[in-house]
Amino acid sequence: MVPKDMAPAIGVFDSGFGGLTVLRALIERFPRARFAFLGDTARLPYGSKSRRTIARYAAQSAQFLVREQGAEFLVIACNTASALALDAIQDAVPVPVLGVIEPGAKASRAASQTGDVLVVATEATVHSHAYAAACTAQGLRVLEKACPLLVPLVEEGWTDHPVTAEVIEIYLNELRAEAESRGMNPDTLVLGCTHYPLLRPLFEGAVRPGAKVIDSAEAVAQAAARQLGSNVALAEPRAAAETKIRCFATDSVEKFERLGSRFLGRPVGHVELIDLGD
Numbered sequence: 001m002v003p004k005d006m007a008p009a010i011g012v013f014d015s016g017f018g019g020l021t022v023l024r025a026l027i028e029r030f031p032r033a034r035f036a037f038l039g040d041t042a043r044l045p046y047g048s049k050s051r052r053t054i055a056r057y058a059a060q061s062a063q064f065l066v067r068e069q070g071a072e073f074l075v076i077a078c079n080t081a082s083a084l085a086l087d088a089i090q091d092a093v094p095v096p097v098l099g100v101i102e103p104g105a106k107a108s109r110a111a112s113q114t115g116d117v118l119v120v121a122t123e124a125t126v127h128s129h130a131y132a133a134a135c136t137a138q139g140l141r142v143l144e145k146a147c148p149l150l151v152p153l154v155e156e157g158w159t160d161h162p163v164t165a166e167v168i169e170i171y172l173n174e175l176r177a178e179a180e181s182r183g184m185n186p187d188t189l190v191l192g193c194t195h196y197p198l199l200r201p202l203f204e205g206a207v208r209p210g211a212k213v214i215d216s217a218e219a220v221a222q223a224a225a226r227q228l229g230s231n232v233a234l235a236e237p238r239a240a241a242e243t244k245i246r247c248f249a250t251d252s253v254e255k256f257e258r259l260g261s262r263f264l265g266r267p268v269g270h271v272e273l274i275d276l277g278d
Contacts, residue, residue: 011035016078018194025221030224031243032243037245037247037248039256046058047127051084063093066095100194116140116185143178145175189211191203249272
């Protein structure tokens with residue numbers, strides 16, 4: 001726990017810039033914190049890499065945030081790295097590390113009345129079955145579905161477009177039909193990709209009445225608040241505009257600067273280019 005009245009230094013890591021939605025949720029919880037965000041854009045997508053390679057890449061990024069930027073707490077805002085490399089990251093740095101998957105599973109357990117949960121995510125995350133394992137550990141039955149069209153639609157800026165709404169409806173209808181065939185009665189939907197919080201209103205409009213939508217970014221921010229202490233999280237809740245943020249990328253800084261504000265909800269400013277090696 002961070003001492004009272006001390007602003008923590010929080011490092012946030014993603015393979016790209018979708019994790020800025022997690023940073024956005026963290027800023028709302030920790031407006032006085034100092035943040036360093038790293039997007040390993042030169043080596044994405046992580047989902048096509050081996051577990052060993054992902055672990056090496058993620059450990060390098062974590063070490064940069066801790067050693068070079070002084071991060072005292074790390075948030076892994078990358079579903080693939082959280083699923084396949086969390087242990088390696090924890091071994092690589094001497095600070096607490098929080099992944100994005102377990103908080104979503106715990107939030108689902110708290111929200112669900114039926115014990116049946118649906119998860120939408122990328123193909124890589126679904127293939128890892130990390131959410132299935134985390135939800136099962138919480139005593140839930142879970143059904144996962146890959147939604148590969150959603151990330152490019154978000155990056156195109158179609159976050160409130162009728163086409164995107166229709167795609168979501170098709171995905172959810174397929175998921176609900178499969179759930180029914182398995183005798184499940186899902187009442188909770190987990191957004192298992194850091195791009196999807198930008199689509200939350202569309203998902204909330206597409207789920208059945210009474211169903212709850214779990215925003216994994218918000219779930220991570222809540223978990224961080226529990227770990228770091230509510231006194232830090234709740235201090236000066238309206239001071240977010242003054243939060244200190246540095247953003248780094250290993251490639252494509254222009255794209256990061258152009259698209260990042262959609263995810264962060266504010267200008268990302270100057271993105272610094274760094275080289276983490278091979």
